Amino acid sequence: MRKVAAITAIAVGIVMSIAGVIAWVVISTTLEDQRITVSDDANCAAGDGVNGPISAFCQADIIDQHTQEITGGKTYAELEQDDPVRATAMDSAFLQASLFTSVVAFGVAAMAFVLGIVLALIGLALRAPAPVASSTTTST
Numbered sequence: 001m002r003k004v005a006a007i008t009a010i011a012v013g014i015v016m017s018i019a020g021v022i023a024w025v026v027i028s029t030t031l032e033d034q035r036i037t038v039s040d041d042a043n044c045a046a047g048d049g050v051n052g053p054i055s056a057f058c059q060a061d062i063i064d065q066h067t068q069e070i071t072g073g074k075t076y077a078e079l080e081q082d083d084p085v086r087a088t089a090m091d092s093a094f095l096q097a098s099l100f101t102s103v104v105a106f107g108v109a110a111m112a113f114v115l116g117i118v119l120a121l122i123g124l125a126l127r128a129p130a131p132v133a134s135s136t137t138t139s140t
Contacts, residue, residue, distance in 0.1 A: 006126035013120030020113030027105050028052060038062065050099070053106035060099035067092035 028051050036050035042062040045055045067089055071079060076089040 002126055006123045009123030009126060010120050011123075013116045013118070013123060016112050016116030016119060018116075020109045020111070020116060023109035023112065024106065027102055027109065031056060031102055039066070053103045056099045056102045056106075060096045060103075063092055063096050063099070 032049060032051040034050070036059060038045045038048045038050060038055050038059045039062045040046050042058045044061075045058040048055045048058075050056050050059050071085050071089050074089070076086060076093050079086040079089055
């Protein structure tokens with residue numbers, strides 16, 4: 001049973017690690033294909049292309065700041081239905097949600113990679129032979 005558990009842990013760990021790397025690359029490439037650049041007045045990553053979790057977070061943050069300036073600090077839900085900036089607030093909320101979703105996706109990909117490595121290491125540890133208890137008897 002120990003051998004089966006070890007092989008399973010190693011196999012699942014390798015698959016999880018590979019899936020984590022593939023997910024990271026797909027998310028990064030998809031974001032990069034959008035050709036989004038972090039606004040020059042952002043608090044972080046200004047001028048960088050959005051292709052990773054930090055740049056995505058920074059762009060979402062600056063979108064929020066710009067929207068707050070446009071709406072006078074009100075959210076989409078707080079604006080009157082006939083307010084002309086309500087559409088801008090709605091677009092802003094959608095953009096921020098999409099960028100924050102990509103940040104979470106990067107986190108999940110990284111977690112899958114790390115947990116896969118840990119699981120594979122546990123499987124390797126299970127493959128090591130179990131220590132044999134030596135019985136010592138003393139005669140009197």
